[in-house]
Amino acid sequence: MWNAEFGVRNEADEDAHGSILGNQWTGMKSKEKIVQRRDTKDRAGHSPRRVVVRALFAFFVVLLMANLNALIDLKVHPDIPYFHEEHLIVGGVSGFLTALLFFLVFLYVHRLENAANEIIRLRGLLPICASCKKIRGRDDKWYPVERYVSEHSKASFTHGLCPECAEAMMEKFRKE
Numbered sequence: 001m002w003n004a005e006f007g008v009r010n011e012a013d014e015d016a017h018g019s020i021l022g023n024q025w026t027g028m029k030s031k032e033k034i035v036q037r038r039d040t041k042d043r044a045g046h047s048p049r050r051v052v053v054r055a056l057f058a059f060f061v062v063l064l065m066a067n068l069n070a071l072i073d074l075k076v077h078p079d080i081p082y083f084h085e086e087h088l089i090v091g092g093v094s095g096f097l098t099a100l101l102f103f104l105v106f107l108y109v110h111r112l113e114n115a116a117n118e119i120i121r122l123r124g125l126l127p128i129c130a131s132c133k134k135i136r137g138r139d140d141k142w143y144p145v146e147r148y149v150s151e152h153s154k155a156s157f158t159h160g161l162c163p164e165c166a167e168a169m170m171e172k173f174r175k176e
Contacts, residue, residue, distance in 0.1 A: 065097075
């Protein structure tokens with residue numbers, strides 16, 4: 001797939017769609033050079049560093065929340081041991097709920113990022129047939145424009161005739 005921003009083909013897309021010199025690229029001139037960019041992002045646009053930072057942040061927040069009750073009691077009630085049964089129960093429940101909350105937040109953020117990437121993809125370059133105007137999907141199958149846009153967005157189509165086409169159709173009917 002061509003990257004709309006740089007006009008280049010990503011390495012990840014080469015693996016998914018086959019060789020660059022596959023049947024869809026045979027129409028290229030031999031002198032044209034395909035510039036490949038070593039993209040460190042996955043399909044959803046997440047860099048590995050960003051994913052690791054998010055995971056470490058979540059881990060430390062869950063660790064803090066699991067130990068918050070024990071840490072407060074350590075300061076306020078120094079006579080209660082750190083590994084007291086109450087601290088273990090409250091810490092376990094707090095840690096579990098915090099981890100669940102982070103999971104739900106990360107899932108929601110992931111879905112939002114995927115939606116934003118899909119919007120960007122729809123604004124970018126789409127491979128369209130010069131003759132029949134069908135669009136090639138990610139699975140290398142060709143779809144009518146109406147179907148492709150309807151499946152990849154919330155847009156729906158109504159059909160009508162522009163004035164030029166209406167006049168041409170009327171001329172055709174008048175001749176018959």
